[in-house]
Amino acid sequence: KLIAILPGDGIGPEVTAEARRVLDALDLGLVFEEAPVGGAGYRASGHPLPDATLALAKRADAVLFGAVGDPEFDSLERALRPEQAILGLRKNLTTFANLRPAKMFAGLEDASTLKPEVANAIDLVIVRELNGDVYFGAKGRGTTDAGLREGHDLMRYDESEVRRIAHVGFQTAAKRRGKLCSVDKANVLETSQLWRDVVIEVAAEYPQIELTHMYVDNAAMQLVRNPGAFDTIVTGNLFGDILSDQASMCVGSIGMLPSASLDAHGKGLYEPIHGSAPDIAGQGKANPCAAILSAAMMLRHSLDASDAADRIEAAVSAALATGARTPDLGGTATTRAMGDAVLAAL
Amino acid sequence: KLIAILPGDGIGPEVTAEARRVLDALDLGLVFEEAPVGGAGYRASGHPLPDATLALAKRADAVLFGAVGDPEFDSLERALRPEQAILGLRKNLTTFANLRPAKMFAGLEDASTLKPEVANAIDLVIVRELNGDVYFGAKGRGTTDAGLREGHDLMRYDESEVRRIAHVGFQTAAKRRGKLCSVDKANVLETSQLWRDVVIEVAAEYPQIELTHMYVDNAAMQLVRNPGAFDTIVTGNLFGDILSDQASMCVGSIGMLPSASLDAHGKGLYEPIHGSAPDIAGQGKANPCAAILSAAMMLRHSLDASDAADRIEAAVSAALATGARTPDLGGTATTRAMGDAVLAAL
Numbered sequence: 207k208l209i210a211i212l213p214g215d216g217i218g219p220e221v222t223a224e225a226r227r228v229l230d231a232l233d234l235g236l237v238f239e240e241a242p243v244g245g246a247g248y249r250a251s252g253h254p255l256p257d258a259t260l261a262l263a264k265r266a267d268a269v270l271f272g273a274v275g276d277p278e279f280d281s282l283e284r285a286l287r288p289e290q291a292i293l294g295l296r297k298n299l300t301t302f303a304n305l306r307p308a309k310m311f312a313g314l315e316d317a318s319t320l321k322p323e324v325a326n327a328i329d330l331v332i333v334r335e336l337n338g339d340v341y342f343g344a345k346g347r348g349t350t351d352a353g354l355r356e357g358h359d360l361m362r363y364d365e366s367e368v369r370r371i372a373h374v375g376f377q378t379a380a381k382r383r384g385k386l387c388s389v390d391k392a393n394v395l396e397t398s399q400l401w402r403d404v405v406i407e408v409a410a411e412y413p414q415i416e417l418t419h420m421y422v423d424n425a426a427m428q429l430v431r432n433p434g435a436f437d438t439i440v441t442g443n444l445f446g447d448i449l450s451d452q453a454s455m456c457v458g459s460i461g462m463l464p465s466a467s468l469d470a471h472g473k474g475l476y477e478p479i480h481g482s483a484p485d486i487a488g489q490g491k492a493n494p495c496a497a498i499l500s501a502a503m504m505l506r507h508s509l510d511a512s513d514a515a516d517r518i519e520a521a522v523s524a525a526l527a528t529g530a531r532t533p534d535l536g537g538t539a540t541t542r543a544m545g546d547a548v549l550a551a552l
Numbered sequence: 553k554l555i556a557i558l559p560g561d562g563i564g565p566e567v568t569a570e571a572r573r574v575l576d577a578l579d580l581g582l583v584f585e586e587a588p589v590g591g592a593g594y595r596a597s598g599h600p601l602p603d604a605t606l607a608l609a610k611r612a613d614a615v616l617f618g619a620v621g622d623p624e625f626d627s628l629e630r631a632l633r634p635e636q637a638i639l640g641l642r643k644n645l646t647t648f649a650n651l652r653p654a655k656m657f658a659g660l661e662d663a664s665t666l667k668p669e670v671a672n673a674i675d676l677v678i679v680r681e682l683n684g685d686v687y688f689g690a691k692g693r694g695t696t697d698a699g700l701r702e703g704h705d706l707m708r709y710d711e712s713e714v715r716r717i718a719h720v721g722f723q724t725a726a727k728r729r730g731k732l733c734s735v736d737k738a739n740v741l742e743t744s745q746l747w748r749d750v751v752i753e754v755a756a757e758y759p760q761i762e763l764t765h766m767y768v769d770n771a772a773m774q775l776v777r778n779p780g781a782f783d784t785i786v787t788g789n790l791f792g793d794i795l796s797d798q799a800s801m802c803v804g805s806i807g808m809l810p811s812a813s814l815d816a817h818g819k820g821l822y823e824p825i826h827g828s829a830p831d832i833a834g835q836g837k838a839n840p841c842a843a844i845l846s847a848a849m850m851l852r853h854s855l856d857a858s859d860a861a862d863r864i865e866a867a868v869s870a871a872l873a874t875g876a877r878t879p880d881l882g883g884t885a886t887t888r889a890m891g892d893a894v895l896a897a898l
């Protein structure tokens with residue numbers, strides 16, 4: 207199987223290198239090919255998502271992505287900024303289903319700003335739609351009749367887009383505690399009303415799942431009040447962007463959290479939820495666990511290797527239990543040393 | 553001065569009654585007129601915002617609003633549901649600036665799920681735009697060329713809408729710690745790019761204010777990680793809806809938090825941030841403090857009576873200090889008893 211590794215910017219190369227070492231150690235016969243993306247892509251060939259990089263990502267069986275974002279390119283026009291690489295990959299690979307688990311890791315309770323009894327109860331997954339919504343609707347700048355500048359973006363879903371992500375939501379809940387919470391803003395938005403109608407239709411195929419609906423403002427409240435009450439959340443691209451970042455931070459250590467973006471056939475792009483952290487890039491301070499756990503998700507969801515995925519996840523927990531901690535977790539281990547600790551536990 | 557009291561549904565009547573008692577006690581020569589709104593409006597005259605209620609709100613110098621929402625009317629078409637009353641009032645009164653302070657109250661630290669040292673540092677105001685954005689853009693349902701159902705809502709701002717709320721943001725920050733954080737999603741949305749451009753232009757008139765920009769997903773994270781770092785946040789209608797509810801819950805007791813929605817001339821609508829809580833309606837369990845503090849905001853922002861506002865706020869703190877607590881704060885005081893405690897402290 208061919209794995210595309212797109213290290214990207216900032217700490218991306220450091221953390222994907224550790225993930226690759228862990229994958230190598232498992233001896234699964236994987237073939238790796240690397241290509242530049244984000245600011246690195248722009249530097250190499252004038253575009254954040256170079257043609258050759260996109261071609262590799264399409265050809266590969268799965269993509270392991272580091273992080274993009276580099277202040278050097280902040281003043282470029284939007285289409286050339288590093289972040290566009292990830293939007294382009296999502297759209298071109300049709301990875302419409304973003305899975306973002308948030309779970310407290312034993313021993314890391316201190317990292318959360320939530321009280322320990324609240325934080326410890328967190329074990330949820332956010333299933334975020336990734337190919338539609340106001341992200342990809344018609345957008346532009348213009349001038350009103352009165353001569354004023356304006357900006358607009360169309361929020362929009364059709365039933366097929368909602369249906370396919372709803373199925374992922376229900377199926378994810380079925381493998382967990384059987385509770386799905388669909389988040390929308392149906393009291394204000396027609397897009398959300400369609401969303402809610404379609405989710406209710408799809409629910410008929412999953413009678414064993416307990417479905418609830420929640421407005422997004424209330425969901426943002428409940429993630430503070432009692433995040434442990436959530437099992438699986440399914441929501442649109444924009445609300446998912448906000449809520450999944452909020453949920454990650456509830457767990458405290460965003461250096462620990464992986465994510466998967468899946469297409470309809472199980473192919474996926476895997477990335478840590480943290481960003482490129484240019485301030486600590488190249489200093490060996492980054493936590494490689496999120497990238498390593500992203501590799502585990504890749505084994506489970508795209509490469510039919512759940513056992514190997516379980517082994518990696520257990521090794522990360524075991525490494526933490528030995529006291530290995532990067533600076534974001536209050537320790538002094540380097541990126542490489544943290545990778546070593548995981549390898550030792552494997 | 554004429555005050556319109558719109559008690560609304562659920563606990564709305566109970567809490568506004570206590571706010572009115574407090575205003576009466578101050579002997580400011582205010583005249584009160586009441587009218588039904590929300591589910592109560594629909595019941596009285598077939599519309600959540602009856603003509604007579606809207607006419608009263610327009611005629612009044614300020615509006616004291618309770619809460620709307622009644623499960624009895626959940627199956628009505630959207631235009632007739634209780635929540636539409638508040639959207640209609642905001643638009644018809646042109647109350648474009650929503651101020652939502654979130655601050656820890658001494659003695660209530662336990663109510664927050666955040667660690668005490670994190671929660672205690674919270675002292676922020678969210679300035680939310682209330683008349684535009686995806687809330688009021690063209691919206692509807694339709695069918696795609698392929699015959700699929702779709703729903704859409706246009707997100708949109710023009711420069712005049714952004715400029716007027718930006719001014720409120722800067723002026724609010726100027727009366728506080730001088731820090732303004734503008735929240736948008738300019739890496740994805742053209743609406744946000746216009747927002748950011750205009751906020752930067754307006755900043756030239758406020759050289760003493762420290763302006764920063766933050767993406768909404770990061771803001772949702774930072775409100776968990778270190779909410780004490782925020783002073784004033786200015787943002788659009790949708791992001792403000794989500795972030796202000798999140799921030800409120802960080803403080804723990806949403807029964808304590810007031811809000812103001814202001815037009816360009818200082819006229820305003822004042823309401824507790826909590827909802828109608830139909831489950832506890834009519835039982836004397838509701839916390840009237842948010843409504844009482846909304847009345848204080850009304851005195852300060854619309855009636856040029858800051859001294860009276862200060863007195864009310866001090867009385868609420870003093871009442872809490874005597875140990876008076878409604879059930880949401882872990883106590884047993886009734887709504888009336890809590891009102892009595894505030895009156896006694898006045």
Ligand SMILES: CC(C)[C@H](C(=O)O)[C@@H](O)C(=O)O
Nearest residue numbers: 289290292293447739740769
């Ligand atoms: C970089 C940005 C375009 C992206 C998004 O908004 O989707 C990021 O925030 C994410 O969540 O992956």
Ligand SMILES: CC(C)[C@H](C(=O)O)[C@@H](O)C(=O)O
Nearest residue numbers: 393394423635636638639793
């Ligand atoms: C009831 C609803 C329409 C409203 C909103 O979304 O603005 C509410 O959530 C609020 O924040 O006042």
